[in-house]
Amino acid sequence: MRRFPPERIVCLTEETVETLYLLGEQDRIVGVSGYAVRPKGVRQEKPRVSAFTSADIPKILALDPDLVLTFSDLQAEIAAELIRAGVTVTAYNQRDVAGILAMIRHLGATVGQAAGAARLADRYERRLAQVAAQAEGRPRPTVYFEEWDEPLITGIGWVSELIGIAGGREAFPELAGKDKARDRIVTPDRVIAAAPDVILASWCGKKVRPERIAGRPGWDTIPAVRTGRITEIKSPLILQPGPAALTDGLDAILAALAPPPERETP
Incomplete structure (x- = not known):
C-alpha cells in the first residue's frame, strides 16, 4: 500500500x-x-x-x-x-454475523474511520439484540433457506444466524458452520423430512420461481408449501455478508416469518 x-x-x-x-x-x-x-x-x-x-x-x-x-x-x-x-x-x-461486524470495523480502521465504523457496527449489534429479544418466548417456525436450486444448497452461515435472530428455527443447523457450498447440499427428501413451516429462497443471479419449488415431487406435504409460505429474498439483500444482510435482509426475514393474518369468519 x-x-x-x-x-x-x-x-x-x-x-x-x-x-x-x-x-x-x-x-x-x-x-x-x-x-x-x-x-x-x-x-x-x-x-x-x-x-x-x-x-x-x-x-x-x-x-x-x-x-x-x-x-x-x-x-x-x-x-x-x-x-x-x-x-x-x-x-x-466473513461467514457469520460476528465476521460481518468485524469486517466493518476493520475496513473502517483501514480508511481512517475507526470511530465511525465502530459506531456503525455497534448500531447493528444493538438492533440485532433488540430483534432477538422480541422473538424470545414466541413459537419458532422451522425455516428452510434455499441458496440454490440445482442442486439444493442451504445452511449459509450468516443467513442461518439471522433466521434465529428473527425468531425462526434453522431447518439444517448442522450445515451452518460449513463454508463451502458443496458441503451444504441437501436432497429433496431431507427437506421434506425437515417439514419447514417457511421456505425462503434466494437464487444468486436468477429469479426464484415459487411455483417450481411447490411443484417438486412430494413437496406438497411440506407445511410451507401447503400454506403458501414461500418467499423470495433478493440476493443483494441476503447473499452478501455485509450491511445489507443485517438491515434489509433481516427485515425481509422478519416479514416472511410474521404470522399470516387470521381469516375473518363470515
Whole structure:
C-alpha cells in the first residue's frame, strides 16, 4: 500500500462498497464489482472491473489502486494475480454475523474511520439484540433457506444466524458452520423430512420461481408449501455478508416469518 489511508480502492464485492459509502468514504472507491447495487446508482458512478469469480486485471491495474478488497476463496486466484502484480490486497472471508461486524470495523480502521465504523457496527449489534429479544418466548417456525436450486444448497452461515435472530428455527443447523457450498447440499427428501413451516429462497443471479419449488415431487406435504409460505429474498439483500444482510435482509426475514393474518369468519 503506497498511501495510508489508501486513496484509491477497488472493491470486488458488494459488501465493502456499501460499507465505504455508509462511512462517507465513497470517494476512495475507483472500481467496483458488476454485482454492486447498493447504494443505487453505484455502477453508474464507479467503473465496473469484475464479476465475482473473474476480473479484468489490466483494467484494475490501470486504475492504479492502493488497495484491492476481495472476498473468500472464490476470489483467491484474482487476489494472487494482483499480488504478483505488486498490488496490496485485503481478502475478507466473513461467514457469520460476528465476521460481518468485524469486517466493518476493520475496513473502517483501514480508511481512517475507526470511530465511525465502530459506531456503525455497534448500531447493528444493538438492533440485532433488540430483534432477538422480541422473538424470545414466541413459537419458532422451522425455516428452510434455499441458496440454490440445482442442486439444493442451504445452511449459509450468516443467513442461518439471522433466521434465529428473527425468531425462526434453522431447518439444517448442522450445515451452518460449513463454508463451502458443496458441503451444504441437501436432497429433496431431507427437506421434506425437515417439514419447514417457511421456505425462503434466494437464487444468486436468477429469479426464484415459487411455483417450481411447490411443484417438486412430494413437496406438497411440506407445511410451507401447503400454506403458501414461500418467499423470495433478493440476493443483494441476503447473499452478501455485509450491511445489507443485517438491515434489509433481516427485515425481509422478519416479514416472511410474521404470522399470516387470521381469516375473518363470515
